[in-house]
Amino acid sequence: MMRTRSFAEMRCSIAGALEHVGDRWSLLIIRDLMFGLSRFDDLQASSGIPPQTLADRLRRLQASKVIVKHHAPSAKGYELTEMGRDLLTVLIALREWGDRWQLHGAIGPPLEVLDSQSGSPVELTMIAAETGEPVSPRQLVPSPGSGADERMRFRLRAGQPDQTTT
Numbered sequence: 001m002m003r004t005r006s007f008a009e010m011r012c013s014i015a016g017a018l019e020h021v022g023d024r025w026s027l028l029i030i031r032d033l034m035f036g037l038s039r040f041d042d043l044q045a046s047s048g049i050p051p052q053t054l055a056d057r058l059r060r061l062q063a064s065k066v067i068v069k070h071h072a073p074s075a076k077g078y079e080l081t082e083m084g085r086d087l088l089t090v091l092i093a094l095r096e097w098g099d100r101w102q103l104h105g106a107i108g109p110p111l112e113v114l115d116s117q118s119g120s121p122v123e124l125t126m127i128a129a130e131t132g133e134p135v136s137p138r139q140l141v142p143s144p145g146s147g148a149d150e151r152m153r154f155r156l157r158a159g160q161p162d163q164t165t166t
Contacts, residue, residue: 011149020064021087025049026057027094030080030087033067038077092124 007015021027028047037043044054058078061067066084070076080087092113099109113122126135144153 011147011152017090020066020083022057022060022064025053026061026066027087027091029054029057029061030066030084031091033078033080033084034088034091038079040077043078089124092122096124 007019010016021030025047028049029043032043032046035046037046040051040054040058043049043058044051047054049057058067058069061084062069064083065081066087067078067080069078095109095111095113098104104110114120115122126137126140127133128135142156142159144156148156
């Protein structure tokens with residue numbers, strides 16, 4: 001099996017998240033755990049993931065503290081930790097993106113997320129932390145954070161339009 005390069009030394013929140021979450025199979029396992037599946041057999045049947053691959057991804061997600069395994073015979077199996085449950089917004093964002101670009105191959109979205117009280121569809125919205133006002137993607141400005149290293153600063157500089165005039 002070919003191992004991919006580790007992102008552990010990269011000072012980037014996205015790279016760090018990918019280091020913990022892993023690959024596409026891992027995201028599908030997390031999706032199914034969010035749906036309430038918890039048993040190995042159910043996780044395998046839902047995604048069609050080969051059993052050995054599933055066992056490997058479950059071990060990696062446990063090592064990353066994204067999931068826990070309950071060992072008692074009466075326990076329900078695998079469960080998301082708080083860290084794992086925090087991936088819900090990531091999965092919803094991926095679902096919305098897939099729906100927008102019809103990447104699911106169906107007519108209409110295969111899944112809707114509804115508010116339990118009103119029954120209304122729910123969608124992600126970015127808001128400004130201080131004002132609580134919605135922010136469009138066109139308004140976003142990347143800026144180095146307090147943990148930024150020189151590589152992050154390079155990315156941000158290199159991604160900006162050339163400021164020189166001739």
